[in-house]
Amino acid sequence: MSFVPHIALPALFAALLFSACNTDPAPADTPAESRPLPSQTGTAPAEAPPGMVWIPGGTFTMGSEDQTAHEVEGPAHGVKVQGFWMDKTEVTNAQYRAFVEATGYVTVAERPVDWEQLKTQLPPGTPKPPEENLQPGSLVFTPPDYPVPLNNMANWWSWTTGANWRHPRGPGSSIEGKDDYPVVHIAFEDAKAYAEWAGKRLPTEAEWEFASRGGNPNQPFAWGDELVPDGQYLANFFQGHFPHENWGKDGYTGAAPVKTFPPNDYGLYDMIGNVWEWTTDWYRPDTYRRRSKDDIVVNPSGPYESFDPQDPYNPKRVTKGGSFLCSTEYCSNYRPSARMATAFDSGQEHLGFRCVRDGNAR
Numbered sequence: 001m002s003f004v005p006h007i008a009l010p011a012l013f014a015a016l017l018f019s020a021c022n023t024d025p026a027p028a029d030t031p032a033e034s035r036p037l038p039s040q041t042g043t044a045p046a047e048a049p050p051g052m053v054w055i056p057g058g059t060f061t062m063g064s065e066d067q068t069a070h071e072v073e074g075p076a077h078g079v080k081v082q083g084f085w086m087d088k089t090e091v092t093n094a095q096y097r098a099f100v101e102a103t104g105y106v107t108v109a110e111r112p113v114d115w116e117q118l119k120t121q122l123p124p125g126t127p128k129p130p131e132e133n134l135q136p137g138s139l140v141f142t143p144p145d146y147p148v149p150l151n152n153m154a155n156w157w158s159w160t161t162g163a164n165w166r167h168p169r170g171p172g173s174s175i176e177g178k179d180d181y182p183v184v185h186i187a188f189e190d191a192k193a194y195a196e197w198a199g200k201r202l203p204t205e206a207e208w209e210f211a212s213r214g215g216n217p218n219q220p221f222a223w224g225d226e227l228v229p230d231g232q233y234l235a236n237f238f239q240g241h242f243p244h245e246n247w248g249k250d251g252y253t254g255a256a257p258v259k260t261f262p263p264n265d266y267g268l269y270d271m272i273g274n275v276w277e278w279t280t281d282w283y284r285p286d287t288y289r290r291r292s293k294d295d296i297v298v299n300p301s302g303p304y305e306s307f308d309p310q311d312p313y314n315p316k317r318v319t320k321g322g323s324f325l326c327s328t329e330y331c332s333n334y335r336p337s338a339r340m341a342t343a344f345d346s347g348q349e350h351l352g353f354r355c356v357r358d359g360n361a362r
């Protein structure tokens with residue numbers, strides 16, 4: 001499968017306001033990997049932190065060369081990660097509210113768009129958009145009711161002034177009664193700020209993928225070989241014709257409360273589907289090709305810097321797991337090895353996160 005959708009706020013912003021970004025050749029070669037994480041004990045303290053489970057660590061095959069995988073998921077290669085604690089669920093609205101109430105934190109989507117920052121992420125010479133397009137906001141899924149070409153995300157994403165974690169569908173929407181839904185419209189720095197406040201950190205891509213497999217290596221899906229075994233939906237993704245016919249056969253056309261679907265074998269919920277989750281790795285499509293296929297890579301933490309040839313000015317982190325918008329007809333990113341390039345300042349209706357904690361930190 002060759003089509004890899006790239007969902008990025010400024011890139012889409014540019015597509016909506018101006019024209020498609022151009023592409024440049026890859027920058028001069030850089031070291032393949034940034035500094036590995038410091039080695040942890042890899043052993044579980046006796047008592048689990050609230051809401052977390054111990055991920056025992058180990059060696060696994062990261063990435064995939066399966067026919068369902070995108071090119072950026074390969075080559076599959078050996079990786080070892082140390083043990084760590086991980087949140088059982090995506091961070092919820094109630095959890096994020098507690099952070100905001102304690103700190104007064106204001107998320108990226110609640111701040112006016114900083115044109116001086118944004119223009120560094122766009123092709124040189126891009127004109128400044130009207131002020132009304134620089135007001136606080138985020139990306140909301142606004143599908144048409146008819147089929148559209150799948151090569152233009154602007155057909156189903158809308159920059160929506162007033163959309164943020166408190167108003168996931170924009171002004172007039174709210175999270176009242178949705179305390180146990182995953183918080184969304186969270187940019188990378190918003191997730192990082194929460195993690196630091198909570199005494200945790202965000203996972204690396206390798207930690208996230210190891211955990212998502214639930215100790216069951218080399219399967220295309222976290223739970224086995226079939227997307228819907230015996231007709232049972234084991235994650236919240238998109239059934240129907242993307243993006244205009246969302247059948248919700250799994251019970252949800254949008255996000256679901258955390259823990260709605262069964263956990264994986266580590267006791268982690270919604271690693272696959274529901275909302276995308278941030279990792280700390282910078283994105284490059286060639287990350288795996290730059291790793292040795294013969295040696296085990298220990299605690300990889302991603303490349304030194306981001307590079308997305310489809311959007312070369314826009315720094316991106318890897319997000320994982322897919323969301324309620326992942327469709328068989330479109331991205332099929334409801335697999336542990338799937339990886340998305342997401343602009344560091346991007347908030348989206350289907351993007352959240354969860355945290356990890358080192359084994360020797362309490």
Ligand SMILES: [Ca+2]
Pocket residue numbers: 236237238239248249250251252253254324
């Ligand atoms: Ca669904």
Ligand SMILES: [Ca+2]
Pocket residue numbers: 090270271272273274275276277321322
């Ligand atoms: Ca998820």
